[in-house]
Amino acid sequence: MPTVSCRYxxxxxxxxxxxxSGAVLITDAPIDNAGKxxxxxxxxxxxxxxxxxxxxxxxxxxxxxxxxxxxxTADVEKQMTQSGPRKVEKLRVQLKLPQQxxxxxxxxxxRVAEQCPVKRSLDPSIHLxxxxx
Numbered sequence: 001m002p003t004v005s006c007r008y009x010x011x012x013x014x015x016x017x018x019x020x021s022g023a024v025l026i027t028d029a030p031i032d033n034a035g036k037x038x039x040x041x042x043x044x045x046x047x048x049x050x051x052x053x054x055x056x057x058x059x060x061x062x063x064x065x066x067x068x069x070x071x072x073t074a075d076v077e078k079q080m081t082q083s084g085p086r087k088v089e090k091l092r093v094q095l096k097l098p099q100q101x102x103x104x105x106x107x108x109x110x111r112v113a114e115q116c117p118v119k120r121s122l123d124p125s126i127h128l129x130x131x132x133x
Contacts (some may be wrong), residue, residue, distance in 0.1 A: 013039070015066055024113040034087065043088050047078040050128070053118035058097075059108045067105060072097050097132070106132075 006016045011035075012029035027042050029035025040048065051074035062069040068094040076120055094112065110132060113119075122128060 002096060012036070032080075043078060043080065047076040049118045050091055050097075050116070050122070051076045053116040054093070054095065054113040057112050057116045061109060061112045063119075067101070069098060069109065075119070088126050090129065091122075092131065093130045094131040094133065096099075107110055 001019060003020070003038055004016050004018055004127065008014050009026075012034065014027045015024060016027070017024050023058060025045075026039045027045065028037060028039035030041040030043075031037035033041075035041065044087045055072055055074055058069055073096045077090075078088060079090040079092075081087055081089045101109070114130075119128065
């Protein structure tokens, strides 16, 4: 059985259904690529996947040690190529962890975030800049 089923709805919009949960998300082509920009674009989802994967991996590590990282954030800036084939050129991720964490805790969380499966799956041509605060 598939993990996700996607359907083209027309007008450069797609609907994706997650089989495990029934959750539905809609994508839309971005304004700078003939779309309406009313929903996440597929490349926005790529950027979102990197950030949420890092937060999730850190959450798993923190939970296993009875630490709280609730309130941690990741803001992502996505840059597309300006020439040649259209693709994601750079992702700049600014991650903020709670202030109560020790330096040792922060160091471990940063190391595990670097190993998230989405980051490992990115094409090496995508420049990924991580900024920790």
